[in-house]
Amino acid sequence: MTRNQRLFEVVRTGLAILIALLIALVIVLTVSEDPADALYKFLLGPLDSFRHFGNVIELMIPLVFTGVAISIMFSAAQFNLGAEGGFFIGAIATAFVAIKFNLPPVIHPVVAILFGSLVGSLFCGLPAALKVRWGASELVSSLMFNYIAFFFGLFLINYLLRDVNAGAMVSYTFKPTALLPRLVPKTRISYGLIVAVLLVVAAAAFMTKTRWGYRIRLTGANARFAQYSGINTNSVVVYSQVIGGFVAGMGGSIELLGMYTRFSWQSLPGYGWDGVIVAILARNNPLYVPVAAFFLAYLRIGADIMSRYSDVPNEFVTLIQGTIIILIAASSFLAKYRHRLVFKEALESDAKGARR
Amino acid sequence: MNQILSVILNAEFGYSVLRVSTPILFATLGALISDKAGVMNIALEGIMLIAALSGVVFSALSGSAGVGLFAAVVAGGLVGLFLAYCALKLRTDIILSGIAINLMASGGTVFALFLIAGDKGISSSLASKVLPKLNIPGISSIPVLGTILSGHNVLTYVAFIMVAATFIFLYRTPLGLRIRAVGENPNAAASVGIGVTKIQYLALTLSGMMAGFGGAYMSMGYVSWFSKNMTAGRGFIALAAEAMGGATPIGSMLTSLLFGFFDALSNTLQLMKIPSEFVNMIPYAATVIGLVVYASQKKRRERKTLESAGAASRAATAADAAAANKE
Numbered sequence: 283m284t285r286n287q288r289l290f291e292v293v294r295t296g297l298a299i300l301i302a303l304l305i306a307l308v309i310v311l312t313v314s315e316d317p318a319d320a321l322y323k324f325l326l327g328p329l330d331s332f333r334h335f336g337n338v339i340e341l342m343i344p345l346v347f348t349g350v351a352i353s354i355m356f357s358a359a360q361f362n363l364g365a366e367g368g369f370f371i372g373a374i375a376t377a378f379v380a381i382k383f384n385l386p387p388v389i390h391p392v393v394a395i396l397f398g399s400l401v402g403s404l405f406c407g408l409p410a411a412l413k414v415r416w417g418a419s420e421l422v423s424s425l426m427f428n429y430i431a432f433f434f435g436l437f438l439i440n441y442l443l444r445d446v447n448a449g450a451m452v453s454y455t456f457k458p459t460a461l462l463p464r465l466v467p468k469t470r471i472s473y474g475l476i477v478a479v480l481l482v483v484a485a486a487a488f489m490t491k492t493r494w495g496y497r498i499r500l501t502g503a504n505a506r507f508a509q510y511s512g513i514n515t516n517s518v519v520v521y522s523q524v525i526g527g528f529v530a531g532m533g534g535s536i537e538l539l540g541m542y543t544r545f546s547w548q549s550l551p552g553y554g555w556d557g558v559i560v561a562i563l564a565r566n567n568p569l570y571v572p573v574a575a576f577f578l579a580y581l582r583i584g585a586d587i588m589s590r591y592s593d594v595p596n597e598f599v600t601l602i603q604g605t606i607i608i609l610i611a612a613s614s615f616l617a618k619y620r621h622r623l624v625f626k627e628a629l630e631s632d633a634k635g636a637r638r
Numbered sequence: 639m640n641q642i643l644s645v646i647l648n649a650e651f652g653y654s655v656l657r658v659s660t661p662i663l664f665a666t667l668g669a670l671i672s673d674k675a676g677v678m679n680i681a682l683e684g685i686m687l688i689a690a691l692s693g694v695v696f697s698a699l700s701g702s703a704g705v706g707l708f709a710a711v712v713a714g715g716l717v718g719l720f721l722a723y724c725a726l727k728l729r730t731d732i733i734l735s736g737i738a739i740n741l742m743a744s745g746g747t748v749f750a751l752f753l754i755a756g757d758k759g760i761s762s763s764l765a766s767k768v769l770p771k772l773n774i775p776g777i778s779s780i781p782v783l784g785t786i787l788s789g790h791n792v793l794t795y796v797a798f799i800m801v802a803a804t805f806i807f808l809y810r811t812p813l814g815l816r817i818r819a820v821g822e823n824p825n826a827a828a829s830v831g832i833g834v835t836k837i838q839y840l841a842l843t844l845s846g847m848m849a850g851f852g853g854a855y856m857s858m859g860y861v862s863w864f865s866k867n868m869t870a871g872r873g874f875i876a877l878a879a880e881a882m883g884g885a886t887p888i889g890s891m892l893t894s895l896l897f898g899f900f901d902a903l904s905n906t907l908q909l910m911k912i913p914s915e916f917v918n919m920i921p922y923a924a925t926v927i928g929l930v931v932y933a934s935q936k937k938r939r940e941r942k943t944l945e946s947a948g949a950a951s952r953a954a955t956a957a958d959a960a961a962a963n964k965e
Contacts, residue, residue: 419929426923433922437915437916595753597752609730
């Protein structure tokens with residue numbers, strides 16, 4: 283991709299976001315009694331206090347994890363949506379270690395997170411294994427596995443880890459040694475942020491600098507070609523999903539130990555689906571994931587603040603997200619201009635070649 | 639175990655299988671029509687949700703269940719059309735379009751519900767209507783069979799009529815032939831003058847309408863209200879049921895009934911001392927197993943065809959070589 287084309291992609295993304303925000307504007311104008319205030323809360327609410335901005339960063343952390351996970355999984359052209367369940371079941375596994383094990387500080391969260399990641403990787407590897415072995419569609423089976431993970435996780439909490447004295451259906455509190463310490467005081471931003479940053483760098487290096495990552499990208503771009511060049515595409519499909527699941531499980535674990543003191547989720551948290559949006563915004567490039575995750579987290583927190591202080595419910599943010607997915611993934615959105623750009627560049631390079 | 643058997647062998651259980659199969663069957667037929675045209679409708683889940691809400695809202699506004707049903711089917715068709723527009727006109731990957739629509743449906747229905755009914759969870763403040771139940775004269779008086787087959791919601795009967803209708807539509811009408819031609823080989827279809835895009839638009843719209851029936855049944859038959867994410871993955875199960883049914887109307891019906899069976903089983907087992915979480919898992923686990931069994935058989939069949947084709951071509955080459963030697 284030339285520099286102009288990359289610039290074009292940035293403009294295209296910006297335009298898609300702009301259109302989605304315009305739709306948001308129309309919705310708020312029709313729905314709200316006081317649209318100006320609602321819009322102000324939505325767009326600038328996250329910046330109005332240190333705490334609100336902290337919320338954005340807190341929400342950004344899990345989105346980075348699922349965004350990277352989905353980026354790796356989709357890079358192999360696998361529509362595996364197991365990141366949702368991997369995130370959840372990884373968190374359950376972590377809760378188990380955090381409650382049942384007695385380990386010294388530092389080691390305790392590390393063991394818990396690694397265990398959660400491992401469970402996540404097994405979970406996301408399942409649909410891939412079924413696909414490679416028997417040809418079952420990874421899309422449908424991963425969706426089913428998400429429900430299975432959800433109910434199985436609730437079962438484990440209910441029968442193994444449930445604190446009967448707590449009133450609600452929550453687990454026992456985690457051992458204090460297992461909790462991730464705060465990174466920024468007065469917020470809930472934990473050391474998970476640092477892990478997220480390291481992960482982004484590692485994932486980017488993995489995808490672009492190692493032969494494993496290269497194989498994933500090649501398989502995703504053209505599986506036949508990859509096969510004919512001697513790559514075992516079946517193994518690529520499996521290990522890409524296993525790695526993606528590892529990251530998703532890690533995300534769930536870090537979210538749990540960084541933000542909570544007991545397991546209290548009563549539904550799938552939805553970060554896996556958000557990861558799809560993040561990955562699409564980031565064009566499956568781990569380096570762009572934090573930007574996309576920040577953007578999405580900002581939208582979410584803005585919508586939350588708006589629904590708290592005005593009459594517009596925060597679910598309207600899903601309409602914005604859906605629009606963004608459709609427009610950015612739409613290959614004919616502004617395609618005319620892209621063709622013109624490519625054509626012009628080709629002409630120019632031709633002219634240069636002719637002069638030589 | 640005996641307890642489970644006695645539950646399954648009960649006529650009431652047969653009734654509830656048909657009852658819970660209905661929405662899955664509609665969605666599966668929807669998946670079938672779009673699949674026949676070579677486009678995958680993963681938005682069925684979201685379409686059913688939107689239709690379910692439309693049914694509740696419009697039946698409450700008009701005071702008529704018929705209007706609600708009509709609105710639900712129209713809404714389903716419109717969302718199907720929107721999916722077609724995204725996938726065929728904007729050229730967004732159809733799976734990503736479907737994901738986007740499902741996402742917008744799950745949040746958008748809650749958003750709309752809050753604006754209309756003032757609640758984010760359930761539509762109980764709306765006086766929505768329910769579609770009538772039918773007692774079939776003659777059948778209703780037969781002992782066991784009557785209990786199973788009679789007294790269902792009108793849409794349950796419609797669902798099974800739709801199986802026949804879909805069969806006739808796909809295999810006995812010119813339009814159905816075109817749809818299948820487009821799905822089988824779009825280039826070949828285009829070469830004989832079939833408008834591939836137009837056919838796919840149509841198929842996705844019909845698919846959406848079919849899911850619209852399913853959504854209407856959810857909120858105006860299965861229960862009498864709309865609640866957040868009430869379809870609970872039925873649209874996704876339908877995709878599996880369609881694949882497992884070998885992409886035929888009859889097969890789709892049988893697999894829908896199979897998933898309906900497990901769904902009903904999970905509903906009745908909840909009354910026993912089995913952890914409800916495990917019971918809730920049953921329909922989804924059954925779907926995965928069914929999917930794997932179907933896919934593995936299909937793979938084996940393909941390999942067999944390939945092998946016999948290979949054997950045939952080897953034989954042909956050998957014959958050619960023999961003929962060449964003679965000369």
